[in-house]
Amino acid sequence: xNALALQFIxxxxxxxxxxxxxxxxxxxxxxxxxxxxxxxxxxxxTTSLAGWMTGQRHLYLSAALTFVLKVVLIxxxxxxxxxxxxxxxxxxxxxxxxxxxxMGLLLVIFAFGVARPIAQLSTALASGTLxxxxxxxxxxxxxxxxxSRAIPQVLAFLAMENGVFLAATGVTHGMPMVVExxxxxxxxxxxxxxxxxxxxxxxxxxxxxxxxREGDGA
Amino acid sequence: MLHGLAGxxxxxxxxxxxxxxxxGWVAQCRAWLQNRTAPPLWQPWLVLHKRxxxxxxxxxxxxxxxxxxxxxxxxxxxxxxxIIPTLSTDLPLAVVADAVVLVGLLALARVLLSLAAMxxxxxFGTLGARRDMMVGFLAEPVLLMVLFTxxxxxxxxxxxxxxxxxxxxxxxxxxxxxxxxxxxxxVSLAENGRxxxxxxxxxxxxxxxxxxxxxxxxxxxLALIEWAATLKLFAYSCIGIALFCPWGLAADDTPLALLLAxxxxxxxxxxxxxxxxIAETVSAKMRIFRVPEYLGIAFVLAVIGxxxxxxxxx
Numbered sequence: 001x002n003a004l005a006l007q008f009i010x011x012x013x014x015x016x017x018x019x020x021x022x023x024x025x026x027x028x029x030x031x032x033x034x035x036x037x038x039x040x041x042x043x044x045x046t047t048s049l050a051g052w053m054t055g056q057r058h059l060y061l062s063a064a065l066t067f068v069l070k071v072v073l074i075x076x077x078x079x080x081x082x083x084x085x086x087x088x089x090x091x092x093x094x095x096x097x098x099x100x101x102x103m104g105l106l107l108v109i110f111a112f113g114v115a116r117p118i119a120q121l122s123t124a125l126a127s128g129t130l131x132x133x134x135x136x137x138x139x140x141x142x143x144x145x146x147x148s149r150a151i152p153q154v155l156a157f158l159a160m161e162n163g164v165f166l167a168a169t170g171v172t173h174g175m176p177m178v179v180e181x182x183x184x185x186x187x188x189x190x191x192x193x194x195x196x197x198x199x200x201x202x203x204x205x206x207x208x209x210x211x212x213r214e215g216d217g218a
Numbered sequence: 219m220l221h222g223l224a225g226x227x228x229x230x231x232x233x234x235x236x237x238x239x240x241x242g243w244v245a246q247c248r249a250w251l252q253n254r255t256a257p258p259l260w261q262p263w264l265v266l267h268k269r270x271x272x273x274x275x276x277x278x279x280x281x282x283x284x285x286x287x288x289x290x291x292x293x294x295x296x297x298x299x300x301i302i303p304t305l306s307t308d309l310p311l312a313v314v315a316d317a318v319v320l321v322g323l324l325a326l327a328r329v330l331l332s333l334a335a336m337x338x339x340x341x342f343g344t345l346g347a348r349r350d351m352m353v354g355f356l357a358e359p360v361l362l363m364v365l366f367t368x369x370x371x372x373x374x375x376x377x378x379x380x381x382x383x384x385x386x387x388x389x390x391x392x393x394x395x396x397x398x399x400x401x402x403x404x405v406s407l408a409e410n411g412r413x414x415x416x417x418x419x420x421x422x423x424x425x426x427x428x429x430x431x432x433x434x435x436x437x438x439x440l441a442l443i444e445w446a447a448t449l450k451l452f453a454y455s456c457i458g459i460a461l462f463c464p465w466g467l468a469a470d471d472t473p474l475a476l477l478l479a480x481x482x483x484x485x486x487x488x489x490x491x492x493x494x495x496i497a498e499t500v501s502a503k504m505r506i507f508r509v510p511e512y513l514g515i516a517f518v519l520a521v522i523g524x525x526x527x528x529x530x531x532x
Binding site for chain 2: 003004007008010011013014015017018021025097098101102104105108109112115116128131132
């Protein structure tokens with residue numbers, strides 16, 4: 001039973017990597033937000049499962065927090081933002097998508113190679129998830145580089161944070177509760193600030209983007 | 219050994235007989251899902267019968283290649299169907315042809331068909347051949363990667379031993395196979411000219427891929443090529459079943475076990491065909507220049523599956 005649950009955690013970690021790739025190559029913003037919500041949901045399941053296996057009750061709390069914040073609140077906020085600002089662009093990549101995909105693949109190879117020796121030292125729950133989580137973080141980085149618009153960049157940042165969270169759950173049975181609460185509040189505040197910021201940008205220039213060129217596009 | 223040959227022969231006959239029925243089943247499910255009156259299940263057989271009775275007309279400038287390709291393509295697909303473990307894993311032919319040969323045979327059939335399409339020199343044939351080669355060269359590495367992911371676990375590239383290992387392992391969740399499964403589904407849709415990539419029922423020459431290749435063929439030649447196309451769909455379905463749902467194969471070589479494996483295969487094919495019809499109904503055909511992206515995603519998924527197998531050992 002325990003072995004099966006452990007394999008299930010591995011599977012969930014793999015699915016979250018899959019969703020990170022889906023985020024990386026998705027063109028439509030609203031679909032990206034949905035992918036992010038799904039990835040967070042996978043994370044919630046992983047965390048509760050890890051909590052059930054190790055008997056650490058604070059993991060349940062962190063799973064509940066993740067659910068409220070990342071599966072419900074942030075996606076709803078982002079969707080509202082999209083609707084209010086009428087942002088649904090289709091082309092915002094700096095690099096062509098197949099090239100981005102191959103770069104992502106290289107990052108996965110790199111992350112797995114780096115994580116392998118570390119994972120062998122660790123005696124934690126599911127040490128295999130470290131490599132997958134690291135790959136998720138790196139893909140978040142890549143996405144922040146290859147996307148030129150503000151919304152995908154924020155989603156990339158959030159996806160990266162999901163990767164860190166997954167690493168924490170899989171390798172060290174979750175971060176200390178204080179740290180977790182701090183990060184959760186930080187992320188929420190960050191999103192709120194971004195919302196206000198984007199609204200103001202939008203009223204100043206019609207298309208909020210990271211570059212000046214982007215601004216006079218639409 | 220004798221039983222092995224009997225099983226092999228039974229699998230071969232089952233493939234030839236069931237392949238058109240599988241295509242008919244998919245067409246029937248599609249018709250139901252789209253609120254149309256469904257053609258009968260054996261419609262592909264009726265069409266094949268009709269084509270076999272008709273006169274075969276060949277273009278004046280067609281070379282011998284053009285005449286010999288239908289038989290060669292059909293032979294390739296028939297061999298592919300015999301080396302996939304559909305009913306049992308004791309296949310005498312599987313020793314001489316492993317997973318790499320399987321991909322090679324599929325590629326050979328594709329090259330022959332493309333050459334024949336270019337042979338007569340019509341514009342649509344050439345156009346279809348080029349498109350088909352583009353899809354093919356992107357799809358082939360994906361299929362190889364998927365097969366390699368499965369082969370890593372079995373430490374053998376022989377399809378029979380891969381399926382043997384997969385069917386007899388303990389119940390375990392394998393993330394690598396999940397990735398390989400998604401990649402395989404995407405690539406088999408592309409390879410069989412199914413909806414996100416190509417529309418098998420289109421009458422619009424400009425959007426055709428697979429149909430454009432066969433525009434010049436008629437009569438018995440066309441019958442053979444269409445039969446080969448149904449065999450290809452059957453072969454892909456059977457690879458999928460063998461890799462991702464290998465249960466229900468005949469445990470030993472007794473004739474009874476082999477005969478009992480047939481209904482299991484039919485049931486799995488029926489479910490697979492229904493899923494294919496649903497997938498085709500809910501998705502729209504994509505532009506041809508999006509195909510490299512689509513197959514690129516499939517390739518990345520297949521490679522990640524393999525990497526995850528190496529990382530997690532499962």
